[in-house]
Structures are given as structure tokens and as C-alpha cells.
Amino acid sequence: MDGRSRALRAVRLSSEGATHMTAPKRGRPRRGPDPERFHEIVDAAAQIFHRKGYSATSIQDIAEAVGVLKGSLYHYVKSKEDFLYAIIDGATQVALQEIQAVARMEAGPVDKLTAFVGTHVRFATSHLTAYSIRLREMRELGQERREKIQADGAAYNKVMRDVLVQGQEQGVFDAGMDVDLMTTIALGQMNALTRWYREDGPYTPEQLADVFARTVVSAVISDRGLQGEGVEGLRRSIRAAPRADVAAQA
Amino acid sequence: MDGRSRALRAVRLSSEGATHMTAPKRGRPRRGPDPERFHEIVDAAAQIFHRKGYSATSIQDIAEAVGVLKGSLYHYVKSKEDFLYAIIDGATQVALQEIQAVARMEAGPVDKLTAFVGTHVRFATSHLTAYSIRLREMRELGQERREKIQADGAAYNKVMRDVLVQGQEQGVFDAGMDVDLMTTIALGQMNALTRWYREDGPYTPEQLADVFARTVVSAVISDRGLQGEGVEGLRRSIRAAPRADVAAQA
Missing domain, CATH: 1.10.357.10 (Tetracycline Repressor, domain 2)
Structure with a gap:
């Protein structure tokens, strides 16, 4: 198992970082954010934190790395720190x-x-x-x-x-x-x-x-x-x- | 010798960080920045870099820590990186x-x-x-x-x-x-x-x-x-x- 897939597995074992996924907003009956996608985003965030350092990284940097608008990331997390914790x-x-x-x-x-x-x-x-x-x-x-x-x-x-x-x-x-x-x-x-x-x-x-x-x-x-x-x-x-x-x- | 005074001595031994001190601007015959003061400022910068991390620290943070206007620091250095190098x-x-x-x-x-x-x-x-x-x-x-x-x-x-x-x-x-x-x-x-x-x-x-x-x-x-x-x-x-x-x- 290579380092990258093991890192993904590590994130999968972490439940706390993903609390938002199981609590979709009221009045929005469509399915919540995709857990697999969340893990990909966390993995991308890890690569950027590792390269640039956490404090120099913005939510915008993570959004660009995974090719989504910044606002989309707030379906998964409340803050940059949530990625760090995951x-x-x-x-x-x-x-x-x-x-x-x-x-x-x-x-x-x-x-x-x-x-x-x-x-x-x-x-x-x-x-x-x-x-x-x-x-x-x-x-x-x-x-x-x-x-x-x-x-x-x-x-x-x-x-x-x-x-x-x-x-x-x-x-x-x-x-x-x-x-x-x-x-x-x-x-x-x-x-x-x-x-x-x-x-x-x-x-x-x-x-x-x-x-x-x-x-x-x-x-x-x-x-x-x-x-x-x-x-x-x-x-x-x-x-x-x-x-x-x-x-x-x- | 305590850690703080040794750290100052360390900086004193470093000449390259202080190149601006020996090259006052043309047409400004008054004496250049004070080397002792420079070492105090470098020491203050080190404390802040250590506490907050380099990338989260601004020149403004350093200026506030030593009680001067940001512009005054540019008598000593061209950039935040000059402090890091010193x-x-x-x-x-x-x-x-x-x-x-x-x-x-x-x-x-x-x-x-x-x-x-x-x-x-x-x-x-x-x-x-x-x-x-x-x-x-x-x-x-x-x-x-x-x-x-x-x-x-x-x-x-x-x-x-x-x-x-x-x-x-x-x-x-x-x-x-x-x-x-x-x-x-x-x-x-x-x-x-x-x-x-x-x-x-x-x-x-x-x-x-x-x-x-x-x-x-x-x-x-x-x-x-x-x-x-x-x-x-x-x-x-x-x-x-x-x-x-x-x-x-x-």
C-alpha cells in the first residue's frame, strides 16, 4: 500500500472531521456532500499544508487544487482548521x-x-x-x-x-x-x-x-x-x- | 551566559545580515542605523518568528514589538527575509x-x-x-x-x-x-x-x-x-x- 492510499485510509478512519456530512441542512432533502470526495479534498489540503505550511495556505488554495469554487468547500467544513484536524x-x-x-x-x-x-x-x-x-x-x-x-x-x-x-x-x-x-x-x-x-x-x-x-x-x-x-x-x-x-x- | 545573550552574540557574529548598515543612502550624511539597535530588532523578530511562525509574521508585527513605525525597519533591512537570514x-x-x-x-x-x-x-x-x-x-x-x-x-x-x-x-x-x-x-x-x-x-x-x-x-x-x-x-x-x-x- 503506498503512502498516498494509506493517507486516504487514515482519513477514512477519522469520523470527527466529517461531522457535517451526516447533518445536511434542514429543508435541503438532496443527498449531502460525497464522503469519497471529502477524502480527496482532505488529501489535497494535506499536500498543500505540507508544501506551503498551514498558515500560508488559504481555503482558496485548496479550492483551486481540487478545481471547485471556494464556497463549495463549506459543504464539507466550517473552517480551514477542520481540514487540519481531519x-x-x-x-x-x-x-x-x-x-x-x-x-x-x-x-x-x-x-x-x-x-x-x-x-x-x-x-x-x-x-x-x-x-x-x-x-x-x-x-x-x-x-x-x-x-x-x-x-x-x-x-x-x-x-x-x-x-x-x-x-x-x-x-x-x-x-x-x-x-x-x-x-x-x-x-x-x-x-x-x-x-x-x-x-x-x-x-x-x-x-x-x-x-x-x-x-x-x-x-x-x-x-x-x-x-x-x-x-x-x-x-x-x-x-x-x-x-x-x-x-x-x- | 544565558540563552538570550548568546542569541545576541550569534547575531553579532553575522555580518551579512547587516550590509545595509554600512551603506547609508547618498546625500544623507547623517550616521546610519545603530548596530546595537539592529541586533535588538533581530532578537525581537526571532521571538515572534518562533512563536507565530515566519509566514504568519508581518514586518508590522516586528515594528510593534520593538515600538517603532514599520517604515523605520527599512533602514535596517529590505525585507522580512533579511531578518530571517540574520x-x-x-x-x-x-x-x-x-x-x-x-x-x-x-x-x-x-x-x-x-x-x-x-x-x-x-x-x-x-x-x-x-x-x-x-x-x-x-x-x-x-x-x-x-x-x-x-x-x-x-x-x-x-x-x-x-x-x-x-x-x-x-x-x-x-x-x-x-x-x-x-x-x-x-x-x-x-x-x-x-x-x-x-x-x-x-x-x-x-x-x-x-x-x-x-x-x-x-x-x-x-x-x-x-x-x-x-x-x-x-x-x-x-x-x-x-x-x-x-x-x-x-
């Missing part, structure tokens, strides 16, 4: 759903951390536009919506933190590690790829998933967690790709 | 100067990498506003200026890449590591702190320098580089702070 909430719900499969995995901390990193890297690379907007334009959302997205983000991050705590409890991750700070650092490290990753670039998402997983696991492993195989042996043993397939089936 | 180039020159002291260090790869990370983290935290603008608003610069900043950025990144290569050659860093990708990942990891670091937050720059240095070194160390002390022993031995003082004296 994009960000859509991506957030997909990410949360995928990471909860990792949380449910019956596996050791190294495997779960590897699966977390692999799942996150695959999500970020396959939803590059929507996720970049999520990272860069959150402050443009109104307070209530921003807090809702932040709560979902906290639930997402907690999956990683729980894995780090589990690893410390089992003695395989460094007992001296600050799990909150490491969660922040590891996610920041992966999210930074949205600044340079390109679909036609030199690295595939699977290669990046492996390298990021090795980097994150190397940073947290304890001497006991190395099980006498050394750091190079540990890194060679880490393959984020197959393990994440396990996560997807969970 | 901010970004100023920060870039300071960063480059500091990291070149690391490049000149006579030390082993682990110590040099630790010093690189410590220097970078201290720079990013002490120039938080200007450096965040550098990371987020580069695309707003015209092509020539953007390419100049990118060339400086490439010279900066090469210092880290050279240290990684040196470590591989000496067998203390993992021979299987892709040094270009690791440079990108490690810098992205550190730069992500501009998204959450606050001067009044729970971590000091020195604490962060240590944690980032341990994270980066753990990710690249080879079995031979561990010298039998284990990963936990390696992490305990890493103190970015004192080593970076060495770098500053170099």
Missing part, C-alpha cells in the same frame, strides 16, 4: 491502532521494543505527509482538539515507556536509564526522519526500521541483556521487519 | 565555530564523539530560539542564501561523520555502521530536543549532553571499543560536560 486525527488514530497491536504482543522486551520501532518507522514513512503535518502544525489546532490529539499521543508514547519499564524489571535494559527521557529521545530520533525521508531516497522503510531498532536497543540494553553475545551480535540479531509482521497479526 | 546565519556561524574546535581535538573517537554531542546539545539549548528557526524555516530563505546555509550545515555534519569514520578505522566503532545514515540519525535525535526542551524544564543542558552522548556512543560502539567494560560501564564513563570544556579550550 488530517491530524486521521493519522493519529491509525498510528494508535497499529501500536496497540505491539502493546498486546506476548514477547520479551527486546522483541517488543524492536516491534515498536519498526511499527513506528513504517507508519511515519507510509503516512509521511499527514504525520509531518501532525508534528509541525499541532499548535494551529484549537485547544480542545489539540488536547484530544495530545492525549492520544500520550497513550501512544506510554506503549514505549511500558516496554522500557518491563525491560528494566527483567534486568535486560539499563537500570540507570530515565525511561521518560529515553521515550522522548527515541521518538524524537525516529520522528526526525520526516525531515529527510523520501520514497525515492536511498533507504527503504524496512532498512530504516532495522537501523533505528538497532540504535534504540543498543542505547538501552544492559550487560545482562547482551547475554554474552556482544553489542555487534545484538545488532546483527535485530530485524525489525519480520517481528513487526508478528505485531500486525496480533 | 537569525539563521548568525546561529549557523556560532555553531560552526564551536564544532570546529571539536574537529581540532587530539583525542580518541569515543572522546571526540562525546565532545561533539556535548557541544551540539549545549549549542541547541543555549540558542534555542534561533536554532529552532534554523530547523523549521529554512525553506523560506531565497535559494542563494539557503544554499549557503546548507553548505555550512554540511561542513558541520562532516565533523561528526569524520569522527565516525575515524572510530571505524580504529576498530572501536561498529564496522557495519552506515556512517552517513548514523550522522543523520544522531543529529536528528539531538535536534528533536528543540521541540520539547525548556530552560525551566526538568533537565539541565549538562544532563541532556550526558544522556545524548551515552545514547549515541552506545549505538555505534564495537565489541573492541567496549574494552571489556560492558555497555553499562561504557555509559557510566561518558561525561560530556568536562570533555567539552577541553574542546572549548582547544
Whole structure:
């Protein structure tokens, strides 16, 4: 599934951005705006927000991109911010759903951390536009919506933190590690790829998933967690790709 | 030195943003715009760009923040972009100067990498506003200026890449590591702190320098580089702070 169609799927999973569609105006019995068309428009808005930035984009820009009059867009949304929310909430719900499969995995901390990193890297690379907007334009959302997205983000991050705590409890991750700070650092490290990753670039998402997983696991492993195989042996043993397939089936 | 005064120093080191100051108009023999005042205005512009974003900020916003008429600002700059360039180039020159002291260090790869990370983290935290603008608003610069900043950025990144290569050659860093990708990942990891670091937050720059240095070194160390002390022993031995003082004296 390519990035564009996955982005569309992300938006489809988002119901809140589309509340106007199910509430046609009184006295207008004809059918409301087309949901498929709404998703196309949201996708077009995402491309423009990503290229120009949210605040530099006007509703007029979006209308021109999809070839309709500006007034037509108000059948779908009340404001430019509604498009932003549909994009960000859509991506957030997909990410949360995928990471909860990792949380449910019956596996050791190294495997779960590897699966977390692999799942996150695959999500970020396959939803590059929507996720970049999520990272860069959150402050443009109104307070209530921003807090809702932040709560979902906290639930997402907690999956990683729980894995780090589990690893410390089992003695395989460094007992001296600050799990909150490491969660922040590891996610920041992966999210930074949205600044340079390109679909036609030199690295595939699977290669990046492996390298990021090795980097994150190397940073947290304890001497006991190395099980006498050394750091190079540990890194060679880490393959984020197959393990994440396990996560997807969970 | 606090972040604000360092940011001012950064701007002082930038000459290109101030070209208008040394070229008063013909037939106007009175003294040109005051350089100190220019730096105050650039600092005010940086605060606003950081808070609102560059494209949402007008010259009028900057004029109001410093309490002058909009027209007065044109004694100092030709356009809003001139402010952006003064901010970004100023920060870039300071960063480059500091990291070149690391490049000149006579030390082993682990110590040099630790010093690189410590220097970078201290720079990013002490120039938080200007450096965040550098990371987020580069695309707003015209092509020539953007390419100049990118060339400086490439010279900066090469210092880290050279240290990684040196470590591989000496067998203390993992021979299987892709040094270009690791440079990108490690810098992205550190730069992500501009998204959450606050001067009044729970971590000091020195604490962060240590944690980032341990994270980066753990990710690249080879079995031979561990010298039998284990990963936990390696992490305990890493103190970015004192080593970076060495770098500053170099």
C-alpha cells in the first residue's frame, strides 16, 4: 500500500472531521456532500499544508487544487482548521491502532521494543505527509482538539515507556536509564526522519526500521541483556521487519 | 551566559545580515542605523518568528514589538527575509565555530564523539530560539542564501561523520555502521530536543549532553571499543560536560 492510499485510509478512519456530512441542512432533502470526495479534498489540503505550511495556505488554495469554487468547500467544513484536524486525527488514530497491536504482543522486551520501532518507522514513512503535518502544525489546532490529539499521543508514547519499564524489571535494559527521557529521545530520533525521508531516497522503510531498532536497543540494553553475545551480535540479531509482521497479526 | 545573550552574540557574529548598515543612502550624511539597535530588532523578530511562525509574521508585527513605525525597519533591512537570514546565519556561524574546535581535538573517537554531542546539545539549548528557526524555516530563505546555509550545515555534519569514520578505522566503532545514515540519525535525535526542551524544564543542558552522548556512543560502539567494560560501564564513563570544556579550550 503506498503512502498516498494509506493517507486516504487514515482519513477514512477519522469520523470527527466529517461531522457535517451526516447533518445536511434542514429543508435541503438532496443527498449531502460525497464522503469519497471529502477524502480527496482532505488529501489535497494535506499536500498543500505540507508544501506551503498551514498558515500560508488559504481555503482558496485548496479550492483551486481540487478545481471547485471556494464556497463549495463549506459543504464539507466550517473552517480551514477542520481540514487540519481531519488530517491530524486521521493519522493519529491509525498510528494508535497499529501500536496497540505491539502493546498486546506476548514477547520479551527486546522483541517488543524492536516491534515498536519498526511499527513506528513504517507508519511515519507510509503516512509521511499527514504525520509531518501532525508534528509541525499541532499548535494551529484549537485547544480542545489539540488536547484530544495530545492525549492520544500520550497513550501512544506510554506503549514505549511500558516496554522500557518491563525491560528494566527483567534486568535486560539499563537500570540507570530515565525511561521518560529515553521515550522522548527515541521518538524524537525516529520522528526526525520526516525531515529527510523520501520514497525515492536511498533507504527503504524496512532498512530504516532495522537501523533505528538497532540504535534504540543498543542505547538501552544492559550487560545482562547482551547475554554474552556482544553489542555487534545484538545488532546483527535485530530485524525489525519480520517481528513487526508478528505485531500486525496480533 | 544565558540563552538570550548568546542569541545576541550569534547575531553579532553575522555580518551579512547587516550590509545595509554600512551603506547609508547618498546625500544623507547623517550616521546610519545603530548596530546595537539592529541586533535588538533581530532578537525581537526571532521571538515572534518562533512563536507565530515566519509566514504568519508581518514586518508590522516586528515594528510593534520593538515600538517603532514599520517604515523605520527599512533602514535596517529590505525585507522580512533579511531578518530571517540574520537569525539563521548568525546561529549557523556560532555553531560552526564551536564544532570546529571539536574537529581540532587530539583525542580518541569515543572522546571526540562525546565532545561533539556535548557541544551540539549545549549549542541547541543555549540558542534555542534561533536554532529552532534554523530547523523549521529554512525553506523560506531565497535559494542563494539557503544554499549557503546548507553548505555550512554540511561542513558541520562532516565533523561528526569524520569522527565516525575515524572510530571505524580504529576498530572501536561498529564496522557495519552506515556512517552517513548514523550522522543523520544522531543529529536528528539531538535536534528533536528543540521541540520539547525548556530552560525551566526538568533537565539541565549538562544532563541532556550526558544522556545524548551515552545514547549515541552506545549505538555505534564495537565489541573492541567496549574494552571489556560492558555497555553499562561504557555509559557510566561518558561525561560530556568536562570533555567539552577541553574542546572549548582547544
